Amino acid sequence: MMHSDALIARAREGDKNAQGKLVQLWYKRIYNFSYKFFFDHDMAMEVSQKTFISMHKNIAHLNDLSRFRSWMYTIAVNYCREELRKNKNKRALSLSDLQPGLEREESYRWEESGARHENPERQLRQSELSDILQKCLMELSEEQREVVIMKEYEGLKFREIAEALNISENTVKSRMYYGLDGLKKILERNSITKETIGYEL
Amino acid sequence: MSYRPDENILISWLYGELDEVEKAKVEKYFQENPDKLKEMQQLGGVKDTMSKIQDKEVIAPPIFMDGDIKVIPIWKTGYFRVVTTIAASFLLIIVFARLLSMNVSYSNSELRISFGERKKAGQQLTAMEVQKMIDDSSKKNQTELDAAIKQTLASNTQQINDLVRQASNASKADIRSFVTSLREQNATQMRDYLQLSATDQRKYTDNLVMEFSKYLQEQRNQDLNMFSTRFSKLEQNTDELTTQTEQILASIISSSPQIQQSSY
Numbered sequence: 325m326m327h328s329d330a331l332i333a334r335a336r337e338g339d340k341n342a343q344g345k346l347v348q349l350w351y352k353r354i355y356n357f358s359y360k361f362f363f364d365h366d367m368a369m370e371v372s373q374k375t376f377i378s379m380h381k382n383i384a385h386l387n388d389l390s391r392f393r394s395w396m397y398t399i400a401v402n403y404c405r406e407e408l409r410k411n412k413n414k415r416a417l418s419l420s421d422l423q424p425g426l427e428r429e430e431s432y433r434w435e436e437s438g439a440r441h442e443n444p445e446r447q448l449r450q451s452e453l454s455d456i457l458q459k460c461l462m463e464l465s466e467e468q469r470e471v472v473i474m475k476e477y478e479g480l481k482f483r484e485i486a487e488a489l490n491i492s493e494n495t496v497k498s499r500m501y502y503g504l505d506g507l508k509k510i511l512e513r514n515s516i517t518k519e520t521i522g523y524e525l
Numbered sequence: 526m527s528y529r530p531d532e533n534i535l536i537s538w539l540y541g542e543l544d545e546v547e548k549a550k551v552e553k554y555f556q557e558n559p560d561k562l563k564e565m566q567q568l569g570g571v572k573d574t575m576s577k578i579q580d581k582e583v584i585a586p587p588i589f590m591d592g593d594i595k596v597i598p599i600w601k602t603g604y605f606r607v608v609t610t611i612a613a614s615f616l617l618i619i620v621f622a623r624l625l626s627m628n629v630s631y632s633n634s635e636l637r638i639s640f641g642e643r644k645k646a647g648q649q650l651t652a653m654e655v656q657k658m659i660d661d662s663s664k665k666n667q668t669e670l671d672a673a674i675k676q677t678l679a680s681n682t683q684q685i686n687d688l689v690r691q692a693s694n695a696s697k698a699d700i701r702s703f704v705t706s707l708r709e710q711n712a713t714q715m716r717d718y719l720q721l722s723a724t725d726q727r728k729y730t731d732n733l734v735m736e737f738s739k740y741l742q743e744q745r746n747q748d749l750n751m752f753s754t755r756f757s758k759l760e761q762n763t764d765e766l767t768t769q770t771e772q773i774l775a776s777i778i779s780s781s782p783q784i785q786q787s788s789y
Contacts, residue, residue, distance in 0.1 A: 351585030359581055454579045497533040504568045518570055
């Protein structure tokens with residue numbers, strides 16, 4: 325469990341330590357949600373910052389503590405949509421796209437992660453596969469992508485996704501179904517199968 | 526009628542979020558429709574494949590949040606200031622109204638705002654009385670106006686008649702007196718002119734005689750000076766001649782014994 329109701333309650337009452345703890349607990353999840361949504365480090369950082377600033381400002385108005393998780397994703401997905409709108413017609417090169425910068429950017433993460441203990445070659449192949457699959461995920465529509473990410477990577481229940489997106493549960497399931505079906509076709513088109521992945525890894 | 530689950534139920538089955546009863550129905554459906562089961566297994570395979578996307582490692586940056594609750598005194602809040610301003614304005618109006626003895630009353634769809642002591646309302650006039658007063662005033666004005674017009678007309682007529690009468694009576698006597706006065710005026714002017722002219726001529730003659738006498742006197746003085754100079758010169762010449770003669774005689778006298786001795 326990432327957090328407890330007591331921690332959220334303290335944060336809601338203005339406890340800065342509790343809010344800081346929530347940021348520490350939730351930052352990786354919100355960042356990865358945004359990263360998978362954009363496949364862009366800078367935009368993911370931007371959305372994460374805005375999400376936690378918004379959390380700080382508005383957590384006092386959160387009545388139902390059990391809805392904290394869906395509430396956080398509501399904020400995040402709203403900022404994701406906002407960023408997407410702003411950058412729709414703007415073609416910019418992310419700093420993380422630059423190879424030397426990427427190396428430097430990734431280095432501390434690698435140091436921090438437990439992956440450094442693994443085989444570096446395997447780790448590199450895993451990273452490449454991850455990027456290929458991420459590109460497949462980016463081919464989904466915005467609506468399907470956010471549902472797939474929430475369900476598949478963030479582990480939200482359909483009910484929580486429906487709450488976060490303010491849509492019906494059936495709509496969530498429908499988007500999920502067609503999202504997976506779309507991914508199946510995208511993977512087939514790119515000749516990505518269980519066997520090739522197994523070979524790669 | 527055969528059971529056919531929709532995609533919502535199928536996706537719930539895939540994620541294990543169906544209750545037991547629904548799950549049994551779906552599995553029975555799969556037994557009857559193995560193609561659908563295969564399709565769902567493929568979707569499960571997609572799930573497995575996509576789960577290979579790894580999370581990125583990231584460290585939460587320090588986020589500085591302004592957590593201090595700012596306690597703003599109530600007298601510094603905007604609402605308090607607005608309310609206080611309105612109250613002060615009302616108070617000011619009330620004080621001024623009190624000082625000016627302002628009265629505000631509303632009755633019979635009439636709003637009255639008055640300053641100072643309120644005068645008692647007199648007897649109310651009726652519409653008929655007001656109309657009568659207006660009519661009387663109009664009549665009075667009309668009468669006065671007519672009288673004034675008549676008077677002005679009579680006065681003007683009188684003045685015109687006087688003028689005409691004066692013009693008709695001013696025939697011979699006036700002309701005669703006018704000619705007489707004109708003649709007298711001319712005579713006076715001529716006399717004055719001649720008088721003035723004689724005076725000027727006398728002054729001129731006097732001046733001329735005086736100038737001539739001055740000239741003669743000057744001439745005589747010059748002649749006298751000239752005679753005096755001539756006489757002086759003549760006297761001087763005479764003296765010189767005398768002196769020369771004496772010198773000659775003296776020289777003759779002085780040379781005569783020598784001549785006698787030589788004759789001896």
